[in-house]
Amino acid sequence: MTDINMPDFNGFDVAERARERHPGLPIVFVTALADQVYAPVNEEPFHCFPKPFALQTLVTTVDEMLAGR
Template sequence: MAILLVEDDPFVREMAATQLEEAGFEVIEAVNGGEALKLLQTGITVDALLTDIRMPEANGWEVARACRERFPDLPVIYVTGYAEQMQPVSGGVILSKPYKMAQVIGLLKTELA
């Protein structure tokens, strides 16, 4: 199962990628929303999206909408350290930072079962 991980904080991204890989997921990393959109244009295939919301170039909402254009039923988990206006795509889950990777992995395993 391939997870697109979009996070502009290098420490958070590395921690999340490591724990997702240890849980058996393939991780495709993007350093910001713009890079995630470019990766989607290359034709990557993903089974779920784990994205920060506030990022340079494109925010998590924009990344999720672009992913859902290609993968309409894609599970989406948003993470944020800010109280944001809610605009998630349907089927998305929002977690506040700091979050526990065990919670993320549990959600992914449930969504991808």
Template sequence: MSDSPRTILVVEDDNIVRMLIVDVLEELEYTVLEAADAAEALAVLNNADQTIDLMMTDLGLPDMNGKDLANRAREIRPDIPVLFASGYADSVDVPEGMHNIGKPFSIDQLRDKVKGILGN
């Protein structure tokens, strides 16, 4: 296990929300990849040279819902952990190996959630 930073793919169609999430994760010394929609996310996921340790996605994306995206992501990368962000997190039925965080979330909540998933 190397000490290189873990890489997180953030999929969020709201530019401001995405920027905030990216800023928080970068401050925590993660490498962050960004996608504004599912199509962009799938392009990143399909790049076999790109390491991705976690995909964090909004449930409501313009071109596909986050669950469908997660299922597609798992077809490409069977072991990828997925973190859903949603304003309705309590009512989200999360598949095994996937996690959720309710919006709005605090920086501390996001940090704890990501560290809990990645185990570092």
């Protein structure tokens, strides 16, 4: 799970580096700018949550991603 907008990196860079080590790793992006963002991560699985988000929604989504659904 990574925020898209960060001071020195962005979430897409973090996801790319993580997937270099772990191909197919599920990625969850969070952002306050969801209406202005597209995810350049062409591999599934990934999901983008706009801030604020409900904790239960995040938990359910992560659970499903880890279960491969």
